[in-house]
Amino acid sequence: MNSPAEETLSVNRLAQPLLQRLLDEAAALRVRVQRDEFGVQVVDAGLEAPGSVEAGLAIARICMGGLGEVSLRSAPQEGWPTWVQVHSAQPVLACLGSQYAGWSLAASKEETGGKKFFALGSGPARALAGREPLFEDLRYRDRADAGCLVLEVDRLPPAVVVEKVLRDCALPPQGLTLVVTPTASLAGTTQVVARVLEVALHKAHELKFDLTNIVAGSASAPLPAPGADGLQAMGRTNDAILYGGCVHLQVRGTLEEARRLAEQLPSKNSRDHGRSFADIFKDAGYDFYKIDGALFAPAVAWVSHLESGRTFQAGGTDMALLRGLWLEMA
Structure with a gap:
């Protein structure tokens, strides 16, 4: 159960000053802001606008x-040379209640009048809609008169999807901001790698660890150059976390639960571990559901048990694999 303090926290209200800073610094961050046909504010962080690493960091903070x-x-x-680092004193709410890309938004060819559309929405507006079973586990719903949703896509969402988001979030058009960040862009790659802590929190949830016992978390992962296309970019961002991601969780509960979490958390527990994500995805017929779920985890986990003061570590990075995939000697 959430504490009284957590129940009063609004991820959408807390994100608004960060969103306003992104809007105010749009030119410097190389993003473009416009209104769509409904009056919804749309931030282009990598479609036609070039975007930037700094924009990706700003979007990651909004996502949390x-x-x-x-x-x-x-x-x-x-x-x-370059790593993204993340920290939160409210990691469950920041990562699972806001940042996690868990809201499925789809439209058929008939609904779009052309090409079908699919995206996983992330960011604080998810907590306004509450359409995912995850929010029942978190026992959290947000209420705010403005919200922001981040979409990791290579085109703007069609009208039918925007209408659904407005309806489910109970927002007027002027109260919604959509941030679009293709993975194969500077901002897109950055904000995905910044999910390294969120990946660990999601894995802890899958392992049935009591989320109320996770007190704080920090993490880091290497930041690759964006891929030449969406598939390569997806491979690189996943590899950054699977083989370079390092997570430190501060937890309560029993000592054995802390030890077991550290042992079970790292990606090395997957049968698919040891190969590039792009190759794994290809062998799975480009079907995420055929990939071993244990793979989606950071490379290294440290878990500190607060009552005893003991820290457990498991896993290990594979920087040689990442350098082989990302680096060419000049």
Whole structure:
């Protein structure tokens, strides 16, 4: 059950100042802001606008509902020059209640009048709609007069999808902002790699760990250059987390539960571990549901048990694999 403080937190209200900063700095961050036919505000962070890594960091903070810190650090001694680092004192609400890309939004060819559309919505507006079973587990719903949804797509959403988002979020058009970030863009790649902590929280939920016992979390992952196309970009962002992602969770509960979480969390527990995600995805016939779910996890987990002061570690990075995929010597 959420604490009284958590029940009063609104991820949409907390994200609004961060969204306003993105809008105010649109030119500097190389994003484009416009209104669609309904009056919904649309931020293009990689379709026609070039976007930027800095825009991706800003979008990641918005995605976390104002409850996470996201920044860059330089760590060439770790085998890659640039890393994304994330921290939250409210990791469950920030990552699962807001950042997680869990809202399925689809439209048929008939509904769009052309090409079918599919996207997974992420960001604080998910908590206004509450359409995912996950929100029942979290026991959280948000109420706000404005919301922001992030879509990792290569084209603007069709009218039928925008209408659904407005209806499900109970928002007027002027109260909704859609941020569009193709994965094969600077902003898109950055905001996906910034999900490294969220991936760990989702895995903990899948492992049936009591989420109320997760007190704080921090994480980092190497930031690759965007892929040449969507498929390559998806492979690179997944590989960054699966083979380079490092997560540290502060937890309560029993000592054995903490130890078991550390042991079961890393991606090495998957039968598919050890190959590039692009190859795994291809062998699965480009069907996510044929990939072993245990793969979707960070490379390394540290779990600190607060009552005992003990920390458990499991997993390991594979920077040699990542350098082989991403790096060419000049």
